[in-house]
Amino acid sequence: MIQLKQITSAAELTLAQQIRRLVFVEEQGIPAALEYDEADATAIHVLAYHDDIAIATGRLLIEANGLGTLGRIAVL
Numbered sequence: 777m778i779q780l781k782q783i784t785s786a787a788e789l790t791l792a793q794q795i796r797r798l799v800f801v802e803e804q805g806i807p808a809a810l811e812y813d814e815a816d817a818t819a820i821h822v823l824a825y826h827d828d829i830a831i832a833t834g835r836l837l838i839e840a841n842g843l844g845t846l847g848r849i850a851v852l
Contacts, residue, residue, distance in 0.1 A: 783821040792821050792833035799850035
């Protein structure tokens with residue numbers, strides 16, 4: 777079963793950043809300077825787990841109008 781968990785610790789955020797680095801920077805060749813931005817500081821980040829192993833991450837940005845934008849979704 778897949779479980780989603782909101783990131784609440786520095787260790788979990790590091791894990792999410794590692795997944796993003798593997799998928800976007802290493803696999804897709806996106807420059808790291810473009811992958812990590814100022815929105816990371818205010819975004820709601822999540823990890824997806826399968827059998828207690830982190831397999832995916834993403835972030836939710838809440839806009840001024842109260843709507844959200846999903847982004848930086850990376851799946852191993």
